[in-house]
Amino acid sequence: MNRKLFTLLAVLVSLSIVLTACTQQDCPDCPVCPEGGECPDCPDAPICPEAVECPDCPEVAEAAGDRLQLIKDRGNLICGVNAELIGFGYINPDGEFEGFDVDFCKALAAAVFGDATKVEYRPLTASERLPALQTGEIDVLLRNTTWTLTRDTANELNWAAVTFYDGQGMMVRTDSGWDSLEDMAGATVCCTTGTTTEMNLADAFRMRDTEFTPLLFESTQDTNTTYEEGRCDGETSDKSQLAALRSAMAVPEDHTILDVTMSKEPLGPLTAHGNDQWNDVVRWVTWGMMEAEEKGVSSTNLTEMLASNDPTIKRLLGVEGEVGASLGLSNDFMINVLTQVGNYEEVYMRHLGPDGIDIPRGPNELWINGGLLYPMAWR
Amino acid sequence: MSQHAASVKQRSVPFWRNERVLRIIAQIVFLLIAFAVGTWMLFNYKQRESLFSFNFLKEEASFHLAEGIPFSPTDSYARAFLVGVVNTIRVAGLGIIFATLLGSIAGIARLSDNWLVSRIAGIYIEIVRNTPLLVQLFFLYFAVIIKLPRIQEALVLPGPVFLSNRGIVLPWVHMTDSFSSWLPFLFMALIGAVVLLIMRGRGVQRTGRPSFNLLWVGVPLIVIPWLGWLLISSAPLLPNLPEMISKSGGVLKVEGGTNLSSEFAALLIGLVVYTGAFIAEVVRAGIMAVPKGQTEAARAQGFTQGQILRLIILPQALRVIIPPLISQYLNLTKNSSLAIGIGFLDLYAVSNTMLNQSGRVVEVFLMIMASYLSMSLTISLIMNIVNRRSQIVER
Numbered sequence: 001m002n003r004k005l006f007t008l009l010a011v012l013v014s015l016s017i018v019l020t021a022c023t024q025q026d027c028p029d030c031p032v033c034p035e036g037g038e039c040p041d042c043p044d045a046p047i048c049p050e051a052v053e054c055p056d057c058p059e060v061a062e063a064a065g066d067r068l069q070l071i072k073d074r075g076n077l078i079c080g081v082n083a084e085l086i087g088f089g090y091i092n093p094d095g096e097f098e099g100f101d102v103d104f105c106k107a108l109a110a111a112v113f114g115d116a117t118k119v120e121y122r123p124l125t126a127s128e129r130l131p132a133l134q135t136g137e138i139d140v141l142l143r144n145t146t147w148t149l150t151r152d153t154a155n156e157l158n159w160a161a162v163t164f165y166d167g168q169g170m171m172v173r174t175d176s177g178w179d180s181l182e183d184m185a186g187a188t189v190c191c192t193t194g195t196t197t198e199m200n201l202a203d204a205f206r207m208r209d210t211e212f213t214p215l216l217f218e219s220t221q222d223t224n225t226t227y228e229e230g231r232c233d234g235e236t237s238d239k240s241q242l243a244a245l246r247s248a249m250a251v252p253e254d255h256t257i258l259d260v261t262m263s264k265e266p267l268g269p270l271t272a273h274g275n276d277q278w279n280d281v282v283r284w285v286t287w288g289m290m291e292a293e294e295k296g297v298s299s300t301n302l303t304e305m306l307a308s309n310d311p312t313i314k315r316l317l318g319v320e321g322e323v324g325a326s327l328g329l330s331n332d333f334m335i336n337v338l339t340q341v342g343n344y345e346e347v348y349m350r351h352l353g354p355d356g357i358d359i360p361r362g363p364n365e366l367w368i369n370g371g372l373l374y375p376m377a378w379r
Numbered sequence: 380m381s382q383h384a385a386s387v388k389q390r391s392v393p394f395w396r397n398e399r400v401l402r403i404i405a406q407i408v409f410l411l412i413a414f415a416v417g418t419w420m421l422f423n424y425k426q427r428e429s430l431f432s433f434n435f436l437k438e439e440a441s442f443h444l445a446e447g448i449p450f451s452p453t454d455s456y457a458r459a460f461l462v463g464v465v466n467t468i469r470v471a472g473l474g475i476i477f478a479t480l481l482g483s484i485a486g487i488a489r490l491s492d493n494w495l496v497s498r499i500a501g502i503y504i505e506i507v508r509n510t511p512l513l514v515q516l517f518f519l520y521f522a523v524i525i526k527l528p529r530i531q532e533a534l535v536l537p538g539p540v541f542l543s544n545r546g547i548v549l550p551w552v553h554m555t556d557s558f559s560s561w562l563p564f565l566f567m568a569l570i571g572a573v574v575l576l577i578m579r580g581r582g583v584q585r586t587g588r589p590s591f592n593l594l595w596v597g598v599p600l601i602v603i604p605w606l607g608w609l610l611i612s613s614a615p616l617l618p619n620l621p622e623m624i625s626k627s628g629g630v631l632k633v634e635g636g637t638n639l640s641s642e643f644a645a646l647l648i649g650l651v652v653y654t655g656a657f658i659a660e661v662v663r664a665g666i667m668a669v670p671k672g673q674t675e676a677a678r679a680q681g682f683t684q685g686q687i688l689r690l691i692i693l694p695q696a697l698r699v700i701i702p703p704l705i706s707q708y709l710n711l712t713k714n715s716s717l718a719i720g721i722g723f724l725d726l727y728a729v730s731n732t733m734l735n736q737s738g739r740v741v742e743v744f745l746m747i748m749a750s751y752l753s754m755s756l757t758i759s760l761i762m763n764i765v766n767r768r769s770q771i772v773e774r
Binding site: 126127130131134150151154155186188193194195198199201202203205206212213214215216217218222225226229230231 | 441442443444445452453521525526529530531544545632641642719720721722724728731732735736737738739740
């Protein structure tokens with residue numbers, strides 16, 4: 001009896017070891033030191049050719065060291081993104097992350113490592129994203145996240161910049177004949193939970209003294225499915241997101257985005273409190289891409305621009321000055337960003353332009369063209 | 380032999396094989412671990428910038444919830460939490476009742492002599508028990524309920540019952556002002572029925588057979604409220620029939636009746652079907668635990684099949700059934716938190732919104748855990764009392 005029990009236990013233990021081993025699929029990652037400074041075990045899973053030796057991991061100081069140092073030591077950037085929003089962050093048919101937000105992740109990796117591919121993407125839902133950043137699971141969040149006072153303070157987060165000025169809109173069926181929120185008395189509205197959208201929606205209808213019924217879902221995909229099936233009369237979200245969702249509908253013409261803006265939705269990258277230096281990097285890489293557009297520097301004309309006489313361009317590209325060093329990066333970091341990712345306009349056109357989901361630039365034009373994008377002084 | 384062995388043991392046992400020492404060591408190790416975890420949590424807690432506070436509960440929620448008890452965006456977070464708690468209790472309570480019914484039927488059916496009946500029950504139990512609940516819920520909601528006709532083409536069943544992917548609207552009653560004066564009659568009816576039931580029970584105890592049919596107990600339940608209805612000038616209850624109304628702007632709405640939202644229906648059906656399969660197995664185990672001789676003896680005495688089940692087997696099976704049944708009830712209650720996947724505003728879904736909007740993660744999670752804990756303990760408590768009463772009194 002005892003022996004049987006022992007055998008059973010032994011089988012269970014070895015089985016659990018095998019099962020745990022199965023999760024560590026990419027053994028090449030094993031030698032990389034995690035943030036704790038320890039080396040993870042790399043059990044001899046069937047996929048592993050050999051037990052991988054762990055290099056001597058540098059001791060990572062917990063509070064003293066800034067996130068930037070930690071990222072450099074780790075050797076890749078962990079970026080929280082959306083995985084189901086066409087145009088901003090989604091998985092393309094080749095299984096790669098792609099989109100407007102994803103390109104900023106790539107730009108950051110290019111700035112820090114000189115290699116835009118050194119990014120580990122963490123797909124997050126709306127309600128997972130803030131805790132993921134607060135607990136330090138990710139380095140930076142680029143998941144169409146609205147900059148609000150509460151999040152900035154109570155949630156202990158810091159926005160670095162605004163990459164996209166958005167506003168909340170409402171999508172309804174074209175055959176409903178509605179063209180304002182007042183028309184929608186008694187309507188059911190689908191909405192994703194854990195977003196500012198949820199509160200703006202309540203505010204907007206309260207302001208107009210109109211009754212409505214919200215229906216909340218955890219994932220954008222579910223929100224959209226329920227709306228498309230007719231469970232809801234309307235779907236609300238950021239206008240950019242609605243445009244993306246509409247473009248993916250079976251018959252996009254059946255759906256209209258009302259000409260109503262319920263809120264300000266400044267979207268941008270953010271980091272956790274207490275990582276000032278890292279936040280500076282995120283901020284200036286983003287602004288650098290806008291500055292590049294403003295000065296007409298792009299991935300295509302970089303070689304000519306290196307010889308430019310404009311002092312700002314010289315500083316931007318690290319030909320002159322020590323801007324990179326003061327950020328804790330190499331001085332030519334913007335060259336890496338621009339060659340591997342491009343300037344703001346290139347990123348925008350790639351994903352949100354006429355070839356992408358086609359959102360007019362509107363407020364997301366540079367200030368010199370009457371928009372709101374105003375990168376701070378690069379000196 | 381044993382004496383000899385004991386004396387040898389006493390002389391030569393090293394401390395690492397001395398059970399008493401080992402126990403003490405185990406306790407010390409456990410205490411150390413508990414202490415370390417405690418310190419670590421305290422350390423983490425102190426690192427937080429914002430300290431622990433439940434004051435946010437009084438703040439205005441400013442999001443809207445439309446399921447269960449009335450709620451408006453100007454209500455407080457505490458009220459929002461209450462909406463979630465009530466919805467969870469609603470779905471768990473109904474779920475427990477229906478899952479027990481379904482489970483008992485399926486469990487008995489699986490033991491049936493009828494080949495077809497037992498096979499159908501077997502297939503149901505094995506399929507449902509061996510697929511994850513979340514998958515079943517998603518299937519039920521996104522592949523079945525959402526695919527029902529849109530409200531514009533709602534199915535109208537006799538009643539009228541409106542069936543669309545917005546939910547099911549059933550005919551209902553609504554209470555008028557005179558309902559409060561009718562209420563005492565309802566109480567009287569209930570008391571009358573209980574009195575009759577006790578009288579009948581006493582009769583059975585005294586003479587061994589009931590002095591009147593069980594149906595007589597129902598008489599006061601019908602007669603007294605009917606008399607009351609006649610005495611009161613206006614009707615206390617009026618039928619509230621659902622009706623399709625097209626509002627200005629073209630929002631179609633079913634007014635009146637009682638509305639079961641699709642999300643509620645999906646969650647309830649999902650939980651009932653899933654837990655029912657487990658309960659069926661519990662019931663089957665309970666019945667099979669009753670020795671076969673009991674059935675045979677009863678049959679020899681001329682009991683009918685139904686009587687054997689009702690009078691001989693089930694009372695004995697109950698004491699085997701109830702303890703595992705408690706855990707199924709607890710599972711059902713806790714599984715209701717999967718509602719978040721299909722848009723039903725249960726305790727967890729509402730809390731999720733709350734913690735996202737208030738940023739009070741630790742506090743809200745403590746509230747969630749405390750709520751589920753107290754619900755589970757209440758169910759356990761009630762079921763343990765039932766369990767104690769169902770035990771056979773040993774003489």
